[in-house]
Amino acid sequence: MSEGLACSLAPPSRAGLDRLDGRVRVLAAAAAVATILALGSPVVLTLALVLGLGLALLSGLSGRDVAARLVHMEGFLLVLLVVLPLTAPGPTIALGPVALSQPGLDHAILVLLRVNLCALAILTLLAGLEPVHLGHALARLKVPAKLVHLFLFSARYVAVIGEEAGRLHEALRVRAFRPRTSLHTLRTLAYFVGQLLVRAFERAERVDEAMRCRAFAGRFALIADARLTRLDALFAGGLAIGLAGLLLLDRLA
Amino acid sequence: MAHIPDGVLSLPVIAAGGAGAAIGLALGLRALDEREIPKTAILAAVFFVASLVAVPVGPSSVHVLLGGLMGLVLGVRAFAAVFIGLVLQAVLFGFGGLSTLGVDTLNMALPGVVLASLARPLLLGASPARAGVVAAVVAALAVFGTAAGVSAALALSSSDYVPALKIILLTYLPLAAVEAVITGFVVSFLARVKPEILPVLQPPEIRP
Known part of the structure; x- marks a missing residue:
């Protein structure tokens, strides 16, 4: 995720624990x-x-x-x-x-x-x-399939949306935007969130169409031989x- | 800000919060057509990313919760979006509570979902400006609802916490103001640019 947006960095994955x-x-x-x-x-x-x-x-x-x-x-x-x-x-x-x-x-x-x-x-x-591993683990722990699928999709798209947010953030910085305590800042951030939603919604429609073309009916095969x-x-x-x-x-x- | 960490709440409160969140999640998932999964998930991802943005308030900064906006955009499916956001926060950053997942989901999702459905008659066919004003009120009240939920969870856990609640409640005032302004502008923006995102603006579909 772009610097300036993420409030903290993820801890590194650890080899020993990842074998579990x-x-x-x-x-x-x-x-x-x-x-x-x-x-x-x-x-x-x-x-x-x-x-x-x-x-x-x-x-x-x-x-x-x-x-x-x-x-x-x-x-x-x-x-x-x-x-x-x-x-x-x-x-x-x-x-x-x-x-x-x-x-x-x-x-x-x-x-x-x-x-x-x-x-x-x-x-x-x-x-x-890894969110993907967590999703699979939750599915095996009998968490409802819809929730697991939502989680897997979200985890995947957080990175994509984060990049989109990074691009919008860059566009703001190029225009010398600096967050302050002002109505202007709040309005700018609101348009930032709004634009993020619009782009994501349009992306979601494309994804949705592409998935339907590939006969997606609401569930993936969760293949893992864990x-x-x-x-x-x-x-x-x-x-x-x-x-x-x-x-x-x-x-x- | 609305996250209660593990180790503060009493067991009955944890259990009640878990049960309430489970009901909300079940309703949300029932309302979710399986083909809508990608769209809902992508919107949930946006709310997660947006909540990472720090908004300056005087010398400090706040992170918006967007409970009101989630209620307006996702309806009862906001329960799932909030829950997923909390789980992501735990695995990506190691923040948040595990035992308090239910209480936190309820506190953040329920006010937005209820208020958005109450505001529906005011939003039907509203102009962008009017929709923005209504959304601002929904967002501010949703923050107060979240504050009330946090307070109730703490007060029911131990009467010793009650004196601290007055100070804690004060910290929600700037957040409510920030959320009201941001949500108001977001909704009037969406009403102009992409009203399809806001199902509350449109009359309910007649399904065959």
């Missing part, structure tokens, strides 16, 4: 997130975070990728984490002039740990999975033991 079946990656991410949500002890969550960081780096993500993702926090989460210790009811601890609520502080720490762990799990296991390998079993088994261990530790803690 897409289904295993999707289910692994879901299992990891579910386990993290079930953990209640900050100590166990911290341990999981250390383990998770280790695994993320081991999977081939650079420290910079991980840091960039974890630092990028939603604005409202930041507000939440600041306001919770200041307003939650309960016994307070004085910290200079401000009184911090103990339960609020505990809650904020728990949320902070869980949010970062889940983000790490998604970044490690899902990000970088079989679960021993590597998948090993990975799934290892992850299951790890997650079960964390749950057990959490019950004991």
Whole structure:
């Protein structure tokens, strides 16, 4: 996608993880997130975070990728984490002039740990999975066929539309357009989106006609001879033991 | 901005959001003729790409959600477009939540879909200028609807979150203004240039 448009770069695909079946990656991410949500002890969550960081780096993500993702926090989460210790009811601890609520502080720490762990799990296991592989994996996981086809088409056309957006963006820059806080900027961006829609709609009509000529009736043959390998079993088994261990530790803690 | 990450919401809220989004997706997919798949997917891709554009607001910037515009262009199929956008965001950038996929889909798609269908009588045969004004109102209200959904999800998850909500709701005001202006101009542009994209402008087809 053109520079100036994309708000962040995709993490690189990683050779080790790409040898796993897409289904295993999707289910692994879901299992990891579910386990993290079930953990209640900050100590166990911290341990999981250390383990998770280790695994993320081991999977081939650079420290910079991980840091960039974890630092990028939603604005409202930041507000939440600041306001919770200041307003939650309960016994307070004085910290200079401000009184911090103990339960609020505990809650904020728990949320902070869980949010970062889940983000790490998604970044490690899902990000970088080829959308086409994901589509096939979802089809094998019995996601409705129409939704899978929509997803596959969209994933394919995001790149095409992104290029189109890049061309429009270049045309704007050639005319010395600089986004500012002004009605002119908003109107220009609106025409940008509108023109993108018009071009995409016309492209869609051509694609549609071409597909009908080739007897498209709403479904493709999803040909992939993906079989679960021993590597998948090993990975799934290892992850299951790890997650079960964390749950057990959490019950004991 | 409207994405709630994993780890903030309580399990009942996650389950309810998932169920609601599943109903919306099922309705959207039922309304989708299989031959319309390429067209809908390409429009979904446009909304995804458009949401990456940063719009400057003072010293900061916002990313538009385009919930209102999606409702006007795609109708109930907007549920599928939003869901696909969220999944793409997770695999392409590693952003977004997995457990909150349902809540996020609902928050972003439902207000636009409902408001666009409510605005339909006002848009039938409207002039481009009038369509733009109606669309601007739809877009602003859709942002407030999304804000209300986010607030409800947080407030129902834990009463401790309630004090923070007032601040969070304030951050939606500039977004609502930006979305209203952009959507208004987009719709009046489309009404002039390519009204076929906006099915809400045309009387419903009589199908044999």
